[in-house]
Structure formats: C-alpha cells, structure tokens
Amino acid sequence: MRILKKGxxxxxxxxxxxxxPEDFIVSEINEFEIKKNxxxxxxxxxxxxxxxLFLISFxxxxxxxxxxxxxxxxxxxxxxxxxxxLTIPRKYEINLxxxxxxxxxxxxxxxxxxxxxxxxxNEFQITVRDIKKGELDGIYQKAETIASLGVPNYYDSQxxxxxxxxxxxxxxxxxxxxxxxxxxxMTASTRHEQQNLIAEKNFIYEHWKDFGKLTIGNPELxxxxxxxxxxxxxxxxxxxxxxxLRDLYISAxxxxxxxxxxxxxxxxxIDKKRLYSIKYNIGSLTYFKSVSSDELSKLxxxxxxxxxxxxxxxxxxxxIIEKFLIKEGxxxxxxxxxxxxxxxxxxxxRDVLLFPTNFSISEPEVDELNDFGKNNxxxxxxxxxxxxxxxxxxxxxxxxxx
Numbered sequence: 001m002r003i004l005k006k007g008x009x010x011x012x013x014x015x016x017x018x019x020x021p022e023d024f025i026v027s028e029i030n031e032f033e034i035k036k037n038x039x040x041x042x043x044x045x046x047x048x049x050x051x052x053l054f055l056i057s058f059x060x061x062x063x064x065x066x067x068x069x070x071x072x073x074x075x076x077x078x079x080x081x082x083x084x085x086l087t088i089p090r091k092y093e094i095n096l097x098x099x100x101x102x103x104x105x106x107x108x109x110x111x112x113x114x115x116x117x118x119x120x121x122n123e124f125q126i127t128v129r130d131i132k133k134g135e136l137d138g139i140y141q142k143a144e145t146i147a148s149l150g151v152p153n154y155y156d157s158q159x160x161x162x163x164x165x166x167x168x169x170x171x172x173x174x175x176x177x178x179x180x181x182x183x184x185x186m187t188a189s190t191r192h193e194q195q196n197l198i199a200e201k202n203f204i205y206e207h208w209k210d211f212g213k214l215t216i217g218n219p220e221l222x223x224x225x226x227x228x229x230x231x232x233x234x235x236x237x238x239x240x241x242x243x244x245l246r247d248l249y250i251s252a253x254x255x256x257x258x259x260x261x262x263x264x265x266x267x268x269x270i271d272k273k274r275l276y277s278i279k280y281n282i283g284s285l286t287y288f289k290s291v292s293s294d295e296l297s298k299l300x301x302x303x304x305x306x307x308x309x310x311x312x313x314x315x316x317x318x319x320i321i322e323k324f325l326i327k328e329g330x331x332x333x334x335x336x337x338x339x340x341x342x343x344x345x346x347x348x349x350r351d352v353l354l355f356p357t358n359f360s361i362s363e364p365e366v367d368e369l370n371d372f373g374k375n376n377x378x379x380x381x382x383x384x385x386x387x388x389x390x391x392x393x394x395x396x397x398x399x400x401x402x
Contacts, residue, residue: 015400016130019369021048023127024080026392028073029120029385032085038109040071040087043094046103051078055102065092071113074122074388077158087113119388123358126392128400129379130370136378142399143361143382149291150353151398152262155255156391157281162248163256164188166282170253173341174334178234183208185241186221239342250343254305256282257324258350262303264320265352269298278397287398299352307347308336356384356395 018024032042047055052075060067069089076082087110088094094104131139162169165188172181187205189198200218207214212229216222220242228237238246263286266275270288277284304310304317310332312318325331338344364378371377382399386392 014130014402015128015135016370017126017128017396018077018079019129021079021081023129024077025082025125026076026080027083027123028085029123030073030085030114030118031120032107032110034108034110036109038111039090040110040113041090041093042107042110042114043086043088044083044105044107045086046081046083047076048081048101049079050101052076052082052084059086059094059096062096063092063094065094069113071115073114073116073119085114089113116388121385121387121390122392123383123385124392125381125383126396127379127381128396129367129377131364131367131378131380131400133376133378136364136380139380139399140361143359145290146384146395146398147356147359149288149296150355151394152266152285152287153351153354153390154259154262154280154285154394156285156393156397158391158393159255160252160282162245162252163282164190168253168256169249170343171328173238173249173337173343174253174330176340178238182224182228182234182237185238185245186211186224235340243342246341246343250345254345258303258305259283259285260324261320262286262352264323265299265303265316268316268320270295278401280397285394285397302349302351305346305348305350306332306335307345308333310347350389354386354390354394356386359384361399 034042045055052072056067056070056072059065059070065088069092071087072084074084076084085107086104090109094106096102096104164184167184167188169181169184172178172184183205187201187208189201193201197218200216200221204211204214204216204221211225212232214225216225224237224240227240228234231237266286266288270291274289274291275286276289277286279285300314300316303320304313306321312321321332335345360383362381364380366375367377367379369379382396384392384395386395
C-alpha cells in the first residue's frame with residue numbers, strides 16, 4: 001500500500017481474534033411491534049463472513065429492490081456471525097437462492113422502516129485464542145472489575161475504515177484544502193482493493209499535476225475528474241463523491257477527535273501511574289489499570305463531540321477541546337463546512353465510560369486451532385451486552401491488552 005505520509009508502526013498482536021467466523025458472534029437487541037399487516041416487511045438475518053453493505057447490495061440486485069428502501073439498524077463486522085433485522089416496503093419480497101452463509105426469515109409486518117436509531121444494543125460472544133498459560137491470571141483479575149469500573153467508551157478501529165493511509169479527508173475540508181481531499185480519494189488505496197483499481201490510483205498519484213488531462217477508466221473516479229474538468233474547482237469535484245462516503249469521512253474525523261479528547265480527560269482525572277496505552281489502527285488509546293472512587297467522581301458522565309456552534313459547558317471541556325484545536329492548527333469556527341461541502345459536524349453527548357452488562361467469562365480451554373497437542377495455549381469466551389454505538393473491542397482490549 002502506498003503511503004501519502006510516513007506511517008506509524010504497530011505492535012504485533014499476541015492473542016488471536018476472529019480466526020474463524022464463529023469466534024465473533026453478535027446479535028442485535030431490538031423491539032418491534034409486529035403486526036399481521038403493515039407498511040413494511042420485517043426479516044431476521046443471520047449471515048456469516050458477509051459485510052452488511054454487500055448484503056444490502058446483493059438483496060437489492062437479486063430481488064429488484066432499491067438499496068435506499070432496505071432498512072437496517074447498523075453495520076456489522078464481516079469476519080463474524082451476525083444476527084440482525086431488515087425491513088423493506090411491503091410491495092417487495094425477499095426470495096433469495098439457497099445461500100449457505102445467509103439465512104433470512106420473514107417475521108411479520110411493521111409500520112415503519114428500521115433505522116440506526118431503532119437499535120437498543122448488541123449481545124456479543126467472543127472467543128479469544130492463542131492465550132499463554134501465564135497470561136490467564138491477569139485476564140481474570142481484569143475481568144473482575146470490567147462490569148463495576150467500566151472501560152473508556154472509545155470509538156474503535158471499525159469506525160475508521162474510511163481512513164486510508166492515516167489521512168482524514170474531513171480534516172482537509174476543515175482547512176479548505178479541497179485538492180488534497182480529492183487527491184486522497186483518487187489515489188489512496190488499500191490491499192483489499194482490486195489490483196486494477198490500485199494500479200489506476202497509483203497512476204493518478206504519479207501524474208497528479210496533469211489530473212485534468214488524464215484518461216481514467218474507473219467510472220467512479222472518472223465522475224470526479226469530469227466535474228473538475230467542467231468546473232476547474234476541486235470543491236465541486238469533492239461533492240461528486242458518493243454522499244454516504246462523504247458522511248463517513250465526517251464521522252471518522254469527529255470520532256477521532258472525541259477519542260483524543262477522552263484520552264486527555266483520563267490523563268487529567270486519573271493518576272498517571274495507573275494509565276497505559278493500547279494501539280489501534282490510527283494511533284493509541286489510553287486505559288486505566290484501576291480507578292479510585294475519588295477519580296471516578298472527577299470524571300464527567302459524558303463528553304461532547306465538536307461542532308462550530310457549540311458553547312462550552314464548563315472549563316474542563318473548554319480546556320481539553322481548545323488544546324486539541326491548537327495541536328491541529330484549526331479553530332472551532334473552521335468546522336462550519338456545511339455551506340461549502342454539504343457535510344456538517346454535530347455536537348452530541350457520548351458517555352465517557354462504558355459498562356458492559358450480562359458480563360461473563362468462561363474457564364480456559366485448550367485452543368484446538370493453535371495448540372497442536374502441547375496443552376500450553378488456551379482460548380477463552382467472553383460474553384456481554386452493550387448499548388448501541390459502543391464497541392465490543394474496547395472491552396476486549398482492556399482484557400487482553402490489544
């Protein structure tokens with residue numbers, strides 16, 4: 001993968017997650033008023049190793065249903081077994097060919113489509129493997145305090161899939177550097193993309209100074225270039241990027257800012273000797289080994305995301321946010337990008353600590369995938385429930401240090 005800027009090196013993971021899809025099982029918690037008749041059909045879905053967006057596209061194409069008419073409450077991990085719900089207008093039906101990795105069951109009718117706001121939470125069953133015997137005691141000691149002390153409620157790596165080569169497109173929108181925002185979209189690639197697309201992006205990168213004159217084969221990239229050739233403005237070219245992607249760029253940067261501010265909050269309220277860092281895909285997250293009741297009382301219940309029109313609620317919030325803005329070289333007013341880009345930042349409150357409920361941890365068992373008869377490598381299953389918008393991996397990071 002070509003890097004636009006020098007990247008950071010990350011530590012090799014020691015324990016293993018998601019070696020098989022059955023190692024990560026997530027089930028939506030939702031409540032529906034199911035009827036015999038209604039405006040929308042409700043289905044339950046169990047899928048294995050399939051992305052939610054791919055599933056929507058597959059159902060849409062197979063059953064002639066516009067993707068915008070397919071309602072789901074949230075995107076789920078690909079490398080997992082996931083159980084969630086889906087709605088479509090009653091004039092459509094889902095009839096799929098036999099597909100071993102997708103089980104869709106019609107439940108009944110509801111009066112409105114599913115949206116992300118309808119989700120209550122998720123139940124998780126996670127199997128972690130390749131655990132050495134000497135690590136077991138520490139894991140179980142941490143497990144004793146997970147439910148009572150909680151963990152920092154970070155946005156985890158899954159939130160940042162739109163961040164390629166460590167670059168936040170939204171940051172360049174804030175700085176009004178629309179050319180570089182478009183350049184990232186047109187040239188940054190990942191190893192998961194098809195080779196012909198990677199090759200074309202590399203070609204565009206190498207000939208960027210002649211961007212308007214290039215012959216581009218990929219239809220999505222070509223649309224962006226066509227807008228630039230027509231208007232001569234990279235801002236208008238940026239606005240031809242699909243709306244859902246542009247929304248993801250905003251939420252990724254806003255989530256990153258929130259994570260960075262939460263880290264500062266922990267450093268201000270908790271004894272530094274009991275803080276430590278764990279890597280994730282765009283940097284590091286700060287955790288606490290333990291926390292006193294006095295320190296807990298200093299921590300606010302929630303912290304807010306940034307927008308241009310927010311008014312600070314207290315000096316602590318003001319100090320932390322202003323420190324971040326200085327580090328980034330931006331002003332709060334710079335977040336007012338809606339008129340120019342059509343995107344916007346919104347101030348929302350998010351709980352500082354996450355408290356898993358129904359938490360349980362299994363006894364260790366020999367890891368049949370990695371032990372090879374030596375009886376010194378183990379697996380553990382942890383189960384818990386989280387409210388919507390929270391990440392199971394911030395809990396497993398606390399337990400397994402990665």
